[in-house]
Amino acid sequence: MQSLLDAIARATPGTDARRLFHGRGGLHPDATDWALDWYAPVWLVTRFGEASDEDARRIGEALAARQAEVHPGQPLNWVFQRRQPDGPTSRPLTTVMTGQVPEAHDVTEDGTHYRVHLLRGQNHGLFLDMAEGRRWVRAHAAGRKVLNLFAYTCAFSVVALQAGAKEVVNLDMAHGALATGQLNHQINGITAGARFLGHDLFTSWGKVNRLGPYGLVIVDPPSYQKGSFVAAKDYPRLLRRLPDLLLPGGHALICLNAPEMPESFLREALAEQAPDLVVEGRLPNPPAFADASSDRALKVLVVRHP
Structure with missing residues (x-):
């Protein structure tokens, strides 16, 4: 999981929604089942499979430290989604770990606005x-x-x-x-x-x-x-x-x-x-x-x- 923590430490989230770490791409052998997305102002961490309380603690600490660097004075909002494989689909368990995350909010990409739902299922409204x-x-x-x-x-x-x-x-x-x-x-x-x-x-x-x-x-x-x-x-x-x-x-x-x-x-x-x-x-x-x-x-x- 160290590759994910390193990605958090150098992440530069801006105004647009985007992926910040893609472990599923197979380029990070120690974190193949992890993903990190930015749906401003929310960090979304996804684990494809089981995750321990210790994993969540380390990620939360890393996110808090990076949030303080890139957005000083602003609250940390982060959501943890764990997807349990179930044949060709998965069953997500989504938890707001820190902050205030609404059921729906708007994000941007290239100046266009999109409504997303980070707490609803595994598809959030914008791929x-x-x-x-x-x-x-x-x-x-x-x-x-x-x-x-x-x-x-x-x-x-x-x-x-x-x-x-x-x-x-x-x-x-x-x-x-x-x-x-x-x-x-x-x-x-x-x-x-x-x-x-x-x-x-x-x-x-x-x-x-x-x-x-x-x-x-x-x-x-x-x-x-x-x-x-x-x-x-x-x-x-x-x-x-x-x-x-x-x-x-x-x-x-x-x-x-x-x-x-x-x-x-x-x-x-x-x-x-x-x-x-x-x-x-x-x-x-x-x-x-x-x-x-x-x-x-x-x-x-x-x-x-x-």
């Missing part, structure tokens, strides 16, 4: 590893109609509309996540241009097609969510329909965050199911998410319809 994907969308969405599949809290939609997208269609089965997505638009002053569809994609192709075609399609599904999407089974049948959704010259972001599935899975599925589409490249992940294996890390491919 920090997708920062480069949001920047790509911000740079390419102007003038395009966008389809945001598995929209979650609609972060892609917010940045697309800020960048000048014509319209964004957000689709997700989780009505609670979409409600937060609507709030994310409101807190950024976006009052028009977004649709929110609380539907199962695989029973809603007709509606999705009627609202298209699209200049940009974003596909960022869960890797394994029983009853919703299982990547190994469902990604190929989704990619089969992708060319029909895209305008000629349109782009798609194809995302996969499953450590057990390599980049070749996506490339082979695209070649088989949508051979006319061209893979232009893979987006880099934020430096904080550096990984010993590119196949284990988040994979985001940029695809173009000729």
Whole structure:
């Protein structure tokens, strides 16, 4: 765990939410099951597995010392989340260790505001590893109609509309996540241009097609969510329909965050199911998410319809 403590001692949290330590990347053998995130003004420490009281004590002392250095006079707020493996999912136990942490608060990234819930489950409302994907969308969405599949809290939609997208269609089965997505638009002053569809994609192709075609399609599904999407089974049948959704010259972001599935899975599925589409490249992940294996890390491919 010393690598985590060393990272805390040199952490420089700023105004934006971001990851500060990524043990899961395999570059720190003594801390492979630890992560440290900054959701200003809250430090979030995550342990994938069991953690002792001594671990918590040492982390708390390190955070208190660093807080006093980088934010003198300001209270320390830190949350400890322990995730117990349970098959392909995990059961988080979240504890406010120090300070006053609300059930929800707003954070920023590149000037955009997002509502996050650090005390609710294991998904907090903003996936920090997708920062480069949001920047790509911000740079390419102007003038395009966008389809945001598995929209979650609609972060892609917010940045697309800020960048000048014509319209964004957000689709997700989780009505609670979409409600937060609507709030994310409101807190950024976006009052028009977004649709929110609380539907199962695989029973809603007709509606999705009627609202298209699209200049940009974003596909960022869960890797394994029983009853919703299982990547190994469902990604190929989704990619089969992708060319029909895209305008000629349109782009798609194809995302996969499953450590057990390599980049070749996506490339082979695209070649088989949508051979006319061209893979232009893979987006880099934020430096904080550096990984010993590119196949284990988040994979985001940029695809173009000729």
